[in-house]
Amino acid sequence: MQYLRTCILAATSRRMRMRTAATGRSAWLGEWPLPFALVILIAGWSLKPVFAMNGASNLAVGVAFVAFFAGALVAAILATRHAEHLAERFGEPYGTLMLTLSAISLEIATVVTVMLHNADNPAFGRDTMFSVVMIVLNGIIGTALLVGGLRHHEQTYNLRGAKAFLSLLIPLATLALIWPDFTVTTGEGTLSLVQKVFLLVMSLLLYAAFLVIQTRTHTSFFVAEGEAMEQAPAHPQSPHGWAVHATLLLAYLVLVVLLAKLFAVPLEAGVARLGLPVALAGFAVAVLVLAPEGIAAIRAARFNQMQRAMNIGLGTALSTIALTVPAILLIDLFLGRTAVLGLSAANMMMLVLTFGVSILTLGSGRTNAMQGLVHLLLFLAYVVLLFSP
Numbered sequence: 393m394q395y396l397r398t399c400i401l402a403a404t405s406r407r408m409r410m411r412t413a414a415t416g417r418s419a420w421l422g423e424w425p426l427p428f429a430l431v432i433l434i435a436g437w438s439l440k441p442v443f444a445m446n447g448a449s450n451l452a453v454g455v456a457f458v459a460f461f462a463g464a465l466v467a468a469i470l471a472t473r474h475a476e477h478l479a480e481r482f483g484e485p486y487g488t489l490m491l492t493l494s495a496i497s498l499e500i501a502t503v504v505t506v507m508l509h510n511a512d513n514p515a516f517g518r519d520t521m522f523s524v525v526m527i528v529l530n531g532i533i534g535t536a537l538l539v540g541g542l543r544h545h546e547q548t549y550n551l552r553g554a555k556a557f558l559s560l561l562i563p564l565a566t567l568a569l570i571w572p573d574f575t576v577t578t579g580e581g582t583l584s585l586v587q588k589v590f591l592l593v594m595s596l597l598l599y600a601a602f603l604v605i606q607t608r609t610h611t612s613f614f615v616a617e618g619e620a621m622e623q624a625p626a627h628p629q630s631p632h633g634w635a636v637h638a639t640l641l642l643a644y645l646v647l648v649v650l651l652a653k654l655f656a657v658p659l660e661a662g663v664a665r666l667g668l669p670v671a672l673a674g675f676a677v678a679v680l681v682l683a684p685e686g687i688a689a690i691r692a693a694r695f696n697q698m699q700r701a702m703n704i705g706l707g708t709a710l711s712t713i714a715l716t717v718p719a720i721l722l723i724d725l726f727l728g729r730t731a732v733l734g735l736s737a738a739n740m741m742m743l744v745l746t747f748g749v750s751i752l753t754l755g756s757g758r759t760n761a762m763q764g765l766v767h768l769l770l771f772l773a774y775v776v777l778l779f780s781p
Contacts, residue, residue: 422780429647432463457658464651472684474637492707497679500719502652515732517720519674526774527678528709529746532686534767536701539579540693548696551757553613557706562747564713573734581734590720616699710715738777
């Protein structure tokens with residue numbers, strides 16, 4: 393009998409080891425985008441001189457744009473997947489914060505890379521920030537409200553958290569994107585040295601204070617208040633520890649930055665050759681960095697996790713303004729450039745209208761599909777202005 397038990401235990405242990413090994417192999421096979429992105433990166437760097445000398449045809453520019461964009465997008469999605477594993481490991485509100493900061497680090501790195509490459513477009517940073525705000529507040533949140541509303545009719549979230557996000561987002565965005573149009577010390581849409589330093593320091597201080605509130609003193613503001621939620625399908629159990637996920641997250645972030653540097657070359661060439669709106673470059677970068685966060689927010693709303701969707705969406709918009717503005721201003725200060733931050737009158741109207749609708753939408757703690765449709769209408773109006781200003 394003892395011999396039989398020993399044999400059974402040995403067989404069970406062997407099966408568990410085989411299952412663990414198979415799971416580990418499957419997990420590493422899921423990292424196929426890493427060599428895929430590396431191949432695109434190597435090919436891109438070898439062909440970069442061709443684009444730099446304007447020796448490429450329109451077809452080649454288009455193919456390069458799609459390839460670099462696809463490589464960077466896949467790397468960004470995989471980076472967010474590893475951030476989600478870390479988020480599940482550390483819980484809320486830290487999990488959503490990690491997702492948000494991973495997306496913002498992608499955006500800042502991409503914006504800085506493209507700005508350093510393309511000094512002839514001083515409004516690129518502004519266009520990207522404005523695109524992020526419009527895509528998040530109208531596109532992503534609008535879609536999340538519509539998808540969640542159609543499936544669950546009415547959804548709830550913590551009103552105090554939404555108010556905390558908006559109370560910082562609105563003044564910071566106003567100072568960054570509207571204030572420069574009304575200053576008279578420098579040219580239209582720009583800031584003086586004193587104004588740049590003030591905005592840079594205030595943005596960082598306010599965001600640091602917000603992080604303390606979100607993670608230390610008022611964490612209950614950013615957690616659902618006990619409403620029943622449908623359980624979303626969890627990510628498959630990963631055989632990797634948090635250190636492996638953190639390392640892979642860093643690797644994918646580096647890949648995105650390097651691909652973004654290549655992505656800027658055909659992007660600039662394509663916009664110039666086809667006579668497309670210059671602001672389209674900022675929109676393309678915003679779509680690139682927001683795709684993973686948008687998927688996560690809409691997925692959360694679909695499974696009645698509106699609090700998580702709000703944390704991702706509003707957190708991304710706030711982090712964009714609070715951290716990208718200092719990055720742009722630091723480039724200005726150290727390289728002696730003058731970035732254009734002020735919006736046009738039409739875009740200014742869209743920003744004010746978006747904030748007004750957001751205050752109404754997020755002022756009750758309950759959402760429905762109709763509110764989502766209104767936000768999507770504003771997003772479509774923004775896209776129309778993008779191509780027909």
